[in-house]
Amino acid sequence: MFNNFFLRISKLRKITAFIIWIVQRKIGFFLFLRRIRIRFQFIFSLEKLEVFFTAGLLLFVLCWGAFLGIVYYHFNSLKSIKDLDDYSLYEVPTVVYDIKGRKITEFYLYKRNLIRYQEIPETLISTLLTAEDKNFFTHGGVDFLGILRAFITNIQAGAIKQGGSTISQQLAKLLFTTRERTIARKLQELWLTFQIEEKYTKQEILEKYLNKVYYGNNQYGLEAATHFYFGKEAKDLNYAESAFLVSIPPSPTYLNPLRYPMRTKEKQEIILNSLVRENLLTREEADKQFKIFWIDFQQRLISGDFYKSKTESFDEAPYFSEYIRRLMIEKFSESIYTGGYRIYTTLDIDKQKIGQDILNAHLKTLEEGYKEDVKKLYESIKSGNHNKLIEFFGYAFNLDGLDFYKAELEEEAYQNVYDNDLAALDMVYSAFNMTPENLLLENILTAEQGLRLDYRPEGALLSMEIPSGRIITMIGGSGYTPFNQLNRTYQSRRQPGSGFKPFVYLTALMSRRFTPSSLINDIPLIYKIENDELWTPGNAGGNYSGRVRLREALKKSINIVSIRLIEALGIEAVTQVASKILGLPFERFRQDFSLALGTSELTQMELLKGYAVIGNMGKDVFPHAIIRVEDRYGKAIWEPEKEIDAKEKEQLIPKEYAYLITDIMKGVLGPGGTVVGERAKAKFNNYAAGKTGTTSNFKDAWFTGFSPFVASSVWVGFDRGVSLGRQGYSSKIAAPIWLEFMREILKEYPANDFPYQGGLIKVPICSVSGKLPTEYCKEIIDEYFIYGTEPKDSCDICEKDAIATEKEIDKIELFKKP
Template sequence: LIGGGAAIVAALFIGGLFLSTYIKWSKEQDKILGKLADYKRQIDFIRSPVAGENRAGTVMLGAVALPSKVFDRNGKLIGEYYTERRSLIPYEKMPQHLIKALIASEDRDFFKHEGINFAAIFRAFLRNLISLRIAQGGSTITQQLAKVLFTNQERTLKRKMFEFFCAREIEEHYTKEQILEMYLNLVYFGHGRYGVDSISRYYFGKGADKLTLGESAMLIGLLPNPGGYSPLKNLRKALERQKMVLNAMVETGFITKKQMKSAIKKFYKDWQIFELEGSLMSQIGQFPDSAYRINLAPYFLDYIRQKILKTGILDSEQILKGGLRIYTTLDYKRQLEAKRSLQSAIDNQKKYYQKIIARLKKKGKTKLAKQLERAKKETNGAFVTIEPSTGYILTMIGGYEFSKTNQFNRAVLAKRQVGSLIKPFIYYLGIFQKIITPATLVEDTPLKIGKKRFRNYDGKYLGKITARDALRKSRNTPTLRLLQKVGISSLRELIADLLAKDPKDLKKRIPQEIVVGLGTVSFTPLEMARFYASMVNKGKRVIVQDLLRVEDTKGRLLWEAEENPPQVSVMDPVAAYITITMLQGVFEEGGTAGWVAGLRKKNSDYLPFEIAGKTGTTSHYKDAWFAGLTSDEVSVIWIGTDHFQSLGKGRTGGGLCSPAWVNYIWMVREENPPPPFSADWPLDNIVREDFCNDSGGVPREEGLCPHVIHDQVFFKGTEPKFYCPLHLKKEEELLIP
């Protein structure tokens, strides 16, 4: 009686559970079928013909999330936005050995049953009844599809019953091939990858349509425990699972034992599997340059995502789940070299800190050593490159390494004092207003304005020097004297024009103080790159471009940037060009990046094209800057610490940042050198003249003056009108009393 009563209670419990589950299913049936139809439509969408060019694209948010892919301007995949990393593949592109591996391993009666394998369920039921939970499965592939798509996957009898109703409905509406297609595109394979195509690209660097028999068996072997059987975490276990799947295929007659052995042999050879000191090694998943593993330009991708959201082109859900194709202006080849060059420069600074820290510890100065330990940890940088003619952002690096604790994009957001990077714009104004020419002699002597005394970086004074020398050597006192003449308001108006802002809005950023001429004003690296890019762009304001177009999953256009937007002239092209020629002197002997001249002298093939630049260093060496220019790209580099610690005495933009840019520009332009700055430049109102860099006068004859600047550009009528008074012929010297 007791046993019979227990059986009745159990039967009533199960019957009640079944009834309540059926009621729940009845209420949710339409919703579930709708979700299933949406999912099938997503897959069908990838095999449908591409729409005509005039048809507008649509953002399709289906039953499953699809990552949006981001490309550089050359079509290289550089990253993804996603909640689930999935790529869809239609059934007809799936290899048959992949399908057979799944059936042999997971559901051998798949093509015989109607969604439910009652014999398998009964075997599992006997073991599960006692615990009133699912301890052993018995699920068909159809049930597994229902479980993943429609339930929260808890291990309970109620969920199993709900899964039963879903599976029967799926079988009524879809063919076996469609069910397999939906399952293999849906299921989780580990490492954040959903669907067989996504995991195939992650492990094997190719789409699922190109999987070999051995590769297919390994992927199917992951399904019971994707994390535990991952070949990257436990290769030995993954290979055991692969062999189990292949054995199952032999047992079901899908392959022969000979084919199994051949598949294993080929797999070991293809992926270089070998044992080293008791551990198995392989080349599986070794694709460090693949955006299917990492985002290749994380600071830029985060910037683009925020830009899309801010401008209202798409919303967050569309970006993360819409399977969009986002094309940007970034140039990945340049981005990679920029990252390497910046990281090398930052590593250089960290090594410097480490040497000082070691010395301080030896002397027992632990407090100061701790301060420098923090400075070393917080040393960061930025590198941004713009194509002046288009405004395209070609590189953007916002820090040493993008991580959970280092996501602040210093290229875009860090407003830092710019130091001497401001000086060329003061000289530009002097040339434009015809106050100076490159050959004008200026005073490099002590300067006192009010109660404030100003000095040069090195504490020395060169007396009378040419304006060209004053700029390339970055002398402070001549610059401040020039700023007094051109006016701070003129500088503010110029920068306002460059930024497309009202000068009134810049009064706080550019106050009416003479120290502005030493770069006490703060701008971001991207803003400084815009300033210099406008100078190179023949004086036309550069508006930054970052997005090219956005397409839907089928490649149909959703949004496109304006092509060739109108450009406004904000700088005189001749004065801008003259300033650039003066900045070429920065790389000459005696310039603030004069070390380049030594390398060029040793190797005539090194940097055989025109470059210009400007170094910058702020007070107490808190910021190091460099702006590097060619005729078709402009880069700005900044290195410093996030809490404004000193980089150390003598740690300048010329020593820290200029090598990073020179290495970068040589690597990306060695095989594709840029044209000269004068190419296509409107230079009707100019003359070229040689002048002596000591006196500013025209050399009397070749060989007399030891330091001659050849073919210097001047505004017509402003070129030197006198001969050099310092270097004379011997007979002329006799005539001087």
């Protein structure tokens, strides 16, 4: 390019050489002046004239050199027109793939569908040249007559009505990413225009221009714009459609046909009139096409096809894709939209779809039941004439949920507007540029969607492989929409409730003061806390078991036992264990006894990570979603999984303790466990361990668990913290989702039990006392113990009970004697 450049400015080099020639001969010039001075004896000082002339000449030379330097700098920094040859250098979307190499989605600012010259219809070419560049096939890049004609037209109109840039000049402009208006930029554009004209044929220039030009609404290139605006291919364009498209590029924002259709319509009509004057189209045909065009276009506006095209794009896992996008932005900034990266992720599309379908089916059933229950309750209270009481509680305690039924009725009204009138209203408002009405319409739409979200149960499902930590499903909600983008797997912190108890029990086991057979008194408790207030924790359902073994307490999720354990162990000890396993700072955990009931808020990913560590027999797990990232040429530029694999996985807790707590948690799904009934209904037959989690007032329902190969977590609740109702137990709401999902995805994994880790001893014990059995013990079971913690004492409960029973029998017999 640079050699060509210097050849093109050979004239400038000759001028420079001429100046140097003059300088070389200035001595002879001044000798000539001296001879004149001697002959005519001038009274003025020729020495001064010589100094003045020399200074002027040097100044001219310096200015000329500076000019050449500036020209060289600007032209040397020009973008090469070679970029026009290689379409792969155009802004290319980044593609996201799943674990099996299937496309999940793309990241882009706009999409570009390339088209060849042979596919461009004559209607479009004629319309474009008539409107923008009549002499395109005859000029050499710059149309001086066109510039003069545009100048005269604009003077007569008193405004800018016509431009003088040719198609070649417009293509040159498209090589720049900024739109500055300076003399230097104009010179650069002119230089590129001449290069383009010299290198490419007129047909090639048209092809490149139509593939690069912007048509508004994130549509780049003729083919993409045709699909967006008309739902057809460019080869099928008629004159009215061509005039519509040609009218947009000069000012895509001002002439945006979706926002200002009347402006585009006016420009389109002007272009059609030009076609008629050039005898490319008859007046009758122009009027007919114009009329049919706007009937069809208005119908597309009313049907909402444009809005769907703008908001709906191909994405197999939108919540996961957004998670990936944020990771990529953090690493590569905005280049992810144009850099053409290939992101290979851990997600399995098949499992993602299974999880989404199962979650949505259960949420739909839950929503229907919830609404019906609330409506019945509302009508019941209303029939009892308690409306003022409802209003009092609503205002006194800010209980918006008491207005649920009224909100349902409002939602129906909004829905009617949304379904029947939204697109039509938006078209009218846009046509007349009625901004306040647009704002009102937006408020109505937002309110309508808000009502749906406020009073609709949501859910989240997250799963990862053990021990790799690969995230195989990430479902952040019931459906990803402009109004429902919160990814509840990692962006939302909720109380895990009883789902936190395994960390309390694990701390108890690791203290060696408690074993699975330790007896704890499950009786009502009262604590005095700050300000002399009383805290009275209780069990779900208000039932108490009296003496209960540790294993049974976790299996049945008894709150009192967890509180007694944290009281005995100390809050700090439990916090240290939880902090280490979950990988969270100490400050994230509440420092009171309620910690035992899961009142410290966690994200679903944080909680699942802790369970995965337990499932990995105490060894650390690093959840991750990206395997590697390649550039557009296939070169790996970021490999997060390699970085994780290179790390030494710390043994966060001894493997024998991890195995022991896992064995206890298996009981949650076994006989007497909280989800054994749901397990039978789901026909779940795999080895697994897990824990339910129900928070106060039934606001959150959790089930988190793991098999030897996969850990998964399910959360269900309302984003606003509304109660799920008295039947909102996690065993009935979250566990069925988890069981159905795991039943399906575990079909691809071996049906193995958790591998024994050693360090344990199995001892027969009395099921009542948890101690060594005696002849009085009726039920003897086997129990695991860490070596050295197994019971040494014999049962002292069954013998007392047996003696007491014998005495009662003696009393009865004595009473029967005559």
